[in-house]
Amino acid sequence: MTEGEAGMAQAVEPRRAASVERWQGESDVLVVGFGSAGVCAASQAARDGAEVLAFERAWQGGGTSAESTGQIYMGGGTPLQRACGFEDDPDEMAKYLEASCGPGADVAKIRLFSERSVEHFHWITDQGIRFDEDVVDYQVSTMPAPGKALSWTGSERAYPFCEIARPAPRGHNVNVDGTPSGELLMRTLIAGAQRAGVRVQPQSDVRRLIVENDGHVVGVEARIDGDLCCFRAHSAVVLATGGFVSNEEMLQRHAPELLRCGRPIAAETSDDGLGIQMGMAAGGETIRMGSACIVLGFAYGNRKNIRGILVNGRGQRYVNEDVYQSLHGEIALLRQDGDVYLIVDDTIYEPNPEDPELGGTTYPLLAVAETVEELEQELGMPDRSLTHTVNVYNENARRGEDPFFHKESCWLQALDTPPFAAIDLRVGKGPYSVFTLGGLRTDSSQQVQTSSGAPVPGLFAAGRTASGIPAQGYNSGLSLADCTFSGRVAGAAAAALRP
Ligand SMILES: Cc1cc2nc3c(=O)[nH]c(=O)nc-3n(C[C@H](O)[C@H](O)[C@H](O)COP(=O)(O)OP(=O)(O)OC[C@H]3O[C@@H](n4cnc5c(N)ncnc54)[C@H](O)[C@@H]3O)c2cc1C
Structure with a gap:
């Protein structure tokens, strides 16, 4: 743990069980956070016979999962x-x-x-x-x-x-x-958890873990109605409080590039990184803290945009435009320094894409010109850079080929119908949105691990609180898949520890 991390972790230093005078409640499994990861952990643990109590900071569960596209x-x-x-x-x-x-x-x-x-x-x-x-x-x-x-x-x-x-x-x-509808997804999953017998404690903000002297996690301390209340876990605690995209200090330390995007994807009550910090303070290691889902949705509303070409500030293509939008975001931000543009011709450009608001997307038009040469000049690109790129691209596209980047032939067309336009996809101008993928290191049962690979006894993590399946690159749907699945795995493993 670095000095800075140690400082952060100290803020959530676990409480010693011996110092607890009164346990407000108890259960086999305590689940912290009732988004998709938490609700699936709770449901699975309850289905496997455990008594489960879930804590949710908001007045009802759902978190970012309920605000998602489902x-x-x-x-x-x-x-x-x-x-x-x-x-x-x-x-x-x-x-x-x-x-x-x-x-x-x-x-x-x-x-x-x-x-x-x-x-x-x-x-x-x-x-x-x-x-x-x-x-x-x-x-x-x-x-x-x-x-x-x-x-x-x-x-x-x-x-x-x-x-x-x-x-x-x-x-x-x-x-x-x-x-x-992520909202329907969460409403349904929450109803399932309630049917399975999960008890939920809403408006309860878990602030720290409770541990025995040997480091075994045995409970949580939550702020409820202004009071700090302690709850005992007979088997285990599952942390499922989301990631840390809303914690500027953590972003600054682990993923400063993300601060340039300015469009965090998170519910108001989620993703402040507290769950990750609690896990660290109990001895857990964090991994892949710099990795994120970085969405650059330049084709929402107008799929024809994929027929355009993406170029960097030197007028060079750098990727096949038909890869997924989060790979675009990652490549544009991290490998092209966020200095990228979409070049289209008149057959592709749509002034009012059908659904520009889907994903909060807009397409800022930066320059329009009758020729590619003029467009290149307007954009301040080196002489003959963009012109050369478009000429070569057109020549190959007319043959249905993309020998440089292998864009699928259904998206290939020569850009030869004026006027030509550049859509501004530079970071800070274009539609970049982000959430974090790094988090607590867990084994395949979702038990939190120390830096030496030893399990932290009694502690599991799921969803965006842990580093999971989308370790680095991202595909849409993978977060909810990972959250629901890792939640279930954590819930089952926690329930299996019942005395
Ligand atoms: C607009 C949008 C669209 C998206 N679309 C998709 C999609 O279609 N598919 C996909 O896979 N992903 C999508 N995502 C991303 C995905 O929704 C999230 O990554 C995922 O839902 C995170 O789930 P989680 O369970 O880890 O966290 P959350 O769902 O955020 O749940 C965490 C819960 O913990 C609670 N909590 C936090 N701290 C505490 C605490 N200290 N004590 C008690 N409770 C606490 C929060 O209030 C919250 O309810 C989308 C996100 C957004 C915003």
Whole structure:
């Protein structure tokens, strides 16, 4: 732990069990946070026979999960995939996730999730979630499609991933009358948890863990109605309080680049990093704290934008435009210093995209010109840089080829119809939104680990509080998939510790 981290951790230094005069309540398993990870942890633990008490800071559960679009990444041959005519198997799914969630992807977690994905689909639907089996978006390769039950929500069809694993759509979308709904997802999961017998303590803000002298986590201290109350866990505590994108100090320390994006994706009561800090103070290690989902949704509302080209400030293409939007965000921010532009011609540009607000997206128009040369000058790019890029791109596109970046042929078209335009995707101008992926290090049962790899006794973490399946790269739906699945794994392991 660095000096700074030690300082932060001290703020949430665990309380010694011996100092507790009165336990306000007790349960086998205590779950902190009632978003998708917490509710699934609680539900699974209760289904496995444990008595469960969940704490939620807000007046009701839901967290960021309830504000989400409700896409869950599942595959390996789910009934919905099969009903829609797609072949998939756990091995292909795992190969894709290993390639797209690296470098440093947690292979054991990916394998476990891929192997159990069909079973997870049934668990989710058993809670009451329905996916319409007759609707699928066959056409669109990269964007989530509102109203569709199954869609492509990653880079599966894009190079190089399409050569690594057989592509299949894996975004399972929870919809209400065709509108994506994380709210319905959470309402249904919460009702399932209540049916399983989970007790929820709303408006209770857990401030620190309670430990025995040997470091064993045995409870939590929560602020309820202004009072600090202690609760005892007979088996274990599960931390599921979200990530840390709303904690500026932690971002400054671990992921300063994200502060340039200025558009955190988080509910008001979530993602302040406190859960991660509590876990650290109890001896847990944090990993991949610099990694994040960085969405650069330049084609929401106008999918034709994928037919344009993305260039950096030197007028050079740097990526195939049909990879998924979070890979775009990562590459643009971290490898191109956030200095990127979308170049389109008149056949592509739409002044008022159909749905510019989806994902909070807008497309700032930076320059318009009758020729590419003039556009290049207006953008202040080096002489003949953009012109050369467009000429070469057009020549290849007319042959249906993209030998540099291998964009799928359905997105290839020459940019030759004036006027030409540059859409401003520089960080600070374009639509970048972020949430953190780093968090507590856990083993495959979601038990928190120390820096030496030893388990922290009695402590589990799930969802964005832990580093999970989306270790580095991200595909849409993977956070809710990881949260719901890691929550279940943590809940089962915590319940299994019952005396
Ligand atoms: C607009 C939007 C769209 C998105 N769409 C998708 C999508 O379609 N698919 C996808 O996979 N991901 C999506 N995401 C991201 C995803 O929603 C989150 O990463 C995920 O929901 C995090 O879940 P969680 O359980 O870890 O945290 P949360 O859902 O935020 O739950 C944490 C809970 O803990 C509570 N809490 C926090 N601290 C404490 C404390 N100290 N004591 C007690 N309670 C506490 C919070 O109030 C909250 O209820 C989207 C996010 C947004 C905002």
